Amino acid sequence: MNVKIKLFATFREGRFKVEEREFPEESQVGDVLQSLGIAPEEVAICLVNGRDAKEDRILEEGDTLSLFPPVGGG
16 A cells, blocks of 8 residues: 655654655554654654554555654754
């Protein structure tokens, strides 16, 4: 199945901004994180099709996964 992945802020460093990737059916958000080398605890906001999602969310064909790290400011 094809999933669009959008990375934000520091997650883009050494990776990409937006990319479509192929994953096996029944893949979960955690499987995508693992393939990207991102630990679940590093993710502050995880959205699937603009809605809050957890690591165990099963993805479907055409889903868009957006990942945001914690952002600090001062």
